[in-house]
Amino acid sequence: MSDVQIKKFVVTRFDPDKDEVPRTDTFEVPCQSDWMVLDALNFIKDQLDGSLSYRWSCRMAVCGSCGMNVDGAPTLTCKSPLSSYGDTVEVTPLSNFPVIRDLVVELDGFMEKLKAVKPWIIRAKEKAVEEGPYRQSPEELEDFKQFSLCINCMLCYAACPVVGNEPDFIGPAAIALGYRYNLDSRDEGASERNAIFRGEGSVYSCSFANECSEVCPENVDPAAAINQAKLSGLVDWAASLVLPRGGKD
Amino acid sequence: MVETHRHDVVIVGGGAAGLRAAIAAVEADPNITVALVSKVYPMRSHTVSAEGGAAAVTREDDSFEMHGYDTVKGSDFLGDQDVIEYFVEQAPKELTLLEHWGCPWSRNEDGSVATRAFGGMSIKRTWYAADKVGFHMLHALFQHSMRFDRIVRYDEQFVTRLLIDDGQVRGVVALDIRQGTMRAFLGRSVILCTGGGGKIFPFTTNGNIKTGDGMALAYRAGVALKDMEFVQYHPTGLPGTGILITEATRGEGAYLKNKDGERFLVTRDYGVGSKAELGPRDLISRAMVQEFEAGRGFSGSYGEYLHLDLTHLGEEKINQRLPMVRELAKVYGGVDPVYEPIPVRPVVHYMMGGVDTDIDTATQLPGLYAAGETACVSLNGANRLGSNSLTECLVFGARSGEQALQFSKGADDGNERAVRAQAEEEQARIDQLRGKVKGGEKLARLRVDMNKTLESGCGVYRQEDSMQQTVRDIAQIKGRFADLALEDKSKVFNTELVSALELHNMLEIAEVVANSAASRKESRGAHTRRDAPTRDDQNCLYHTLCFFDPAGPRIEKKDVTLGTWVPEERKY
Numbered sequence: 001m002s003d004v005q006i007k008k009f010v011v012t013r014f015d016p017d018k019d020e021v022p023r024t025d026t027f028e029v030p031c032q033s034d035w036m037v038l039d040a041l042n043f044i045k046d047q048l049d050g051s052l053s054y055r056w057s058c059r060m061a062v063c064g065s066c067g068m069n070v071d072g073a074p075t076l077t078c079k080s081p082l083s084s085y086g087d088t089v090e091v092t093p094l095s096n097f098p099v100i101r102d103l104v105v106e107l108d109g110f111m112e113k114l115k116a117v118k119p120w121i122i123r124a125k126e127k128a129v130e131e132g133p134y135r136q137s138p139e140e141l142e143d144f145k146q147f148s149l150c151i152n153c154m155l156c157y158a159a160c161p162v163v164g165n166e167p168d169f170i171g172p173a174a175i176a177l178g179y180r181y182n183l184d185s186r187d188e189g190a191s192e193r194n195a196i197f198r199g200e201g202s203v204y205s206c207s208f209a210n211e212c213s214e215v216c217p218e219n220v221d222p223a224a225a226i227n228q229a230k231l232s233g234l235v236d237w238a239a240s241l242v243l244p245r246g247g248k249d
Numbered sequence: 250m251v252e253t254h255r256h257d258v259v260i261v262g263g264g265a266a267g268l269r270a271a272i273a274a275v276e277a278d279p280n281i282t283v284a285l286v287s288k289v290y291p292m293r294s295h296t297v298s299a300e301g302g303a304a305a306v307t308r309e310d311d312s313f314e315m316h317g318y319d320t321v322k323g324s325d326f327l328g329d330q331d332v333i334e335y336f337v338e339q340a341p342k343e344l345t346l347l348e349h350w351g352c353p354w355s356r357n358e359d360g361s362v363a364t365r366a367f368g369g370m371s372i373k374r375t376w377y378a379a380d381k382v383g384f385h386m387l388h389a390l391f392q393h394s395m396r397f398d399r400i401v402r403y404d405e406q407f408v409t410r411l412l413i414d415d416g417q418v419r420g421v422v423a424l425d426i427r428q429g430t431m432r433a434f435l436g437r438s439v440i441l442c443t444g445g446g447g448k449i450f451p452f453t454t455n456g457n458i459k460t461g462d463g464m465a466l467a468y469r470a471g472v473a474l475k476d477m478e479f480v481q482y483h484p485t486g487l488p489g490t491g492i493l494i495t496e497a498t499r500g501e502g503a504y505l506k507n508k509d510g511e512r513f514l515v516t517r518d519y520g521v522g523s524k525a526e527l528g529p530r531d532l533i534s535r536a537m538v539q540e541f542e543a544g545r546g547f548s549g550s551y552g553e554y555l556h557l558d559l560t561h562l563g564e565e566k567i568n569q570r571l572p573m574v575r576e577l578a579k580v581y582g583g584v585d586p587v588y589e590p591i592p593v594r595p596v597v598h599y600m601m602g603g604v605d606t607d608i609d610t611a612t613q614l615p616g617l618y619a620a621g622e623t624a625c626v627s628l629n630g631a632n633r634l635g636s637n638s639l640t641e642c643l644v645f646g647a648r649s650g651e652q653a654l655q656f657s658k659g660a661d662d663g664n665e666r667a668v669r670a671q672a673e674e675e676q677a678r679i680d681q682l683r684g685k686v687k688g689g690e691k692l693a694r695l696r697v698d699m700n701k702t703l704e705s706g707c708g709v710y711r712q713e714d715s716m717q718q719t720v721r722d723i724a725q726i727k728g729r730f731a732d733l734a735l736e737d738k739s740k741v742f743n744t745e746l747v748s749a750l751e752l753h754n755m756l757e758i759a760e761v762v763a764n765s766a767a768s769r770k771e772s773r774g775a776h777t778r779r780d781a782p783t784r785d786d787q788n789c790l791y792h793t794l795c796f797f798d799p800a801g802p803r804i805e806k807k808d809v810t811l812g813t814w815v816p817e818e819r820k821y
Contacts, residue, residue, distance in 0.1 A: 132345060181351065
């Protein structure tokens with residue numbers, strides 16, 4: 001508990017049952033100095049307007065539910081202190097996604113893209129459980145570890161200038177997560193995934209804006225994954241021209 | 250008209266237990282399909298917040314006997330020993346599978362999986378992936394599950410009722426949160442994997458979605474909830490938010506200190522012996538409360554707290570092993586643990602109790618199974634050891650998938666018309682509740698009142714009069730729930746309606762917690778009574794069963810399965 005400051009929240013409202021287009025509501029919230037943006041939304045929901053809709057759960061920046069645009073920037077609201085905002089705070093749904101209601105966006109497209117990059121270990125022959133774990137050195141782990149830290153919060157899709165124009169673009173998080181398996185010493189599926197990266201919505205759509213890496217609340221660097229995927233996709237493709245059966249994994 | 254989907258097995262919940270169950274079922278039979286019905290996108294499930302690790306015997310200097318004994322002793326001899334033996338034997342295989350499926354376990358130099366120390370474990374047997382173990386396990390499971398087209402996901406579907414006909418479960422009915430309509434998911438068996446219900450308490454590590462839904466569903470359907478009086482306080486939560494600071498901090502060597510800078514677990518007799526900071530959670534949480542009562546805590550704007558000191562571990566180790574703790578402490582605690590101690594206090598973390606199941610995860614209702622925190626298979630008894638629960642989700646999640654599939658193969662579809670009629674009834678009930686403007690009670694107010702009375706009656710220390718007061722309070726709040734007023738009439742993504750349904754579930758299990766607690770006249774594990782401070786094996790070595798009854802919760806007793814380990818004084 002600490003000093004209280006009144007802030008104004010200008011929040012996007014949209015209910016497809018009632019609204020043709022989104023509108024805004026303004027709420028005055030007595031904010032404690034240690035609050036995050038999410039705390040203010042919860043205050044609104046509990047005390048001012050029970051119909052405000054948004055997602056949240058862990059409130060510790062790991063479940064990835066509470067991404068929204070705050071003052072225009074993609075933000076994980078549970079991790080963003082109100083102290084870094086002014087007296088008026090604007091909260092809108094993440095860009096580049098269909099809006100279901102208020103601050104809730106639809107992620108089904110992302111779920112399909114994630115599945116499309118085959119985010120699982122691919123092996124020519126799977127190891128039997130009786131054989132025990134794979135050996136993987138700390139260095140081999142380090143090769144892919146950072147890309148495995150993606151919490152699927154979708155801030156990178158909201159920030160990406162390409163996703164806005166090309167809805168089929170696989171997009172930063174899904175590419176990073178697919179590429180994460182390419183880099184995993186236990187995996188043998190790189191050529192399969194590289195073919196996907198070269199296909200529809202390919203990695204080559206990326207315009208090097210780097211916005212994805214800048215907004216990532218977990219310090220993942222999806223832009224690096226995309227750049228590396230571009231290169232390995234090309235190498236793989238070139239190899240497939242000279243080697244039968246699509247080159248080696 | 251309620252839309253209907255039919256699958257061989259219906260799984261409610263997409264966390265570690267639910268995903269593991271789904272994978273086990275589709276791997277066991279190439280011709281079946283599974284519905285994975287979750288109120289959130291699966292990767293939002295609360296498994297994601299687990300930090301410290303998952304236990305299994307994998308080192309040459311370890312043994313099933315040692316893991317088993319540690320678990321039995323940790324449970325204060327209330328764990329069922331056949332379950333514990335099965336668990337420790339299956340654990341290595343399950344963690345290995347996760348490794349094969351891509352989980353980024355931390356490694357030793359030679360490439361083997363690294364292990365760390367954990368509270369109440371006599372040896373370093375806890376596998377970890379830095380300090381984001383639940384997150385990595387959940388995402389590895391979720392991504393691996395995407396291989397199987399036969400795991401059919403239904404995201405953001407809130408199950409409101411089990412469909413039962415002719416004494417057998419036939420499926421579930423759920424509110425499609427996006428559409429606002431009801432869907433029936435029919436299957437010849439159902440597995441509940443919805444996690445715990447820590448949100449009945451005001452100060453908890455649990456996420457907003459942890460509202461005991463599966464427990465309430467089973468309870469209303471006549472299935473007993475078992476050992477619900479045992480609520481685990483984790484020693485180290487951040488004051489204010491309750492955000493978890495993992496026990497792995499102490500596994501890596503952190504100290505707990507009082508305001509005199511004293512390592513009270515070492516200097517005073519709190520029953521943890523030489524384990525000190527690596528004692529089990531129930532003992533350490535009680536020690537911390539006693540430090541507060543002796544005036545040796547710090548006082549802050551969110552109540553009293555103690556210090557968790559990592560400063561001697563050094564920046565490199567903290568960055569490598571505990572990066573999330575550093576980030577959480579900085580962002581939510583305002584301290585950098587490399588240089589300053591972290592303020593912490595005991596916080597509600599985990600429910601040892603849950604839906605009563607046997608060792609095969611089967612409940613008393615034919616066709617209904619449960620696994621993970623939702624269930625009480627009696628692995629954890631009166632106090633769970635840290636890093637056993639993630640493994641539990643795997644071992645018993647897999648078991649439930651196999652068992653539910655087997656049941657499904659031997660069962661018939663039942664009377665679909667009768668079941669559909671129940672789903673239609675449910676639609677009417679939900680439509681009535683949505684935007685019910687008439688009433689004098691507010692959702693947030695009822696929730697706060699429930700939270701307060703639970704904490705005062707069923708906290709770290711308990712006694713008869715305050716527990717009875719909580720029993721009365723909860724009954725009264727349940728009555729007030731009928732007078733709830735809601736504002737949101739919209740069908741699409743009506744989170745107020747979902748919150749009301751969740752509160753209803755929470756009140757149900759809060760009542761069970763309070764009644765179960767008041768019924769146990771001894772202290773054991775996490776259930777500690779000031780007015781009955783010792784364990785009483787003569788009269789109280791039993792599981793508490795609590796049944797739904799229109800007249801109020803009905804308590805019965807069930808035998809504990811003993812075996813190799815004879816109950817003895819629990820000393821460390």
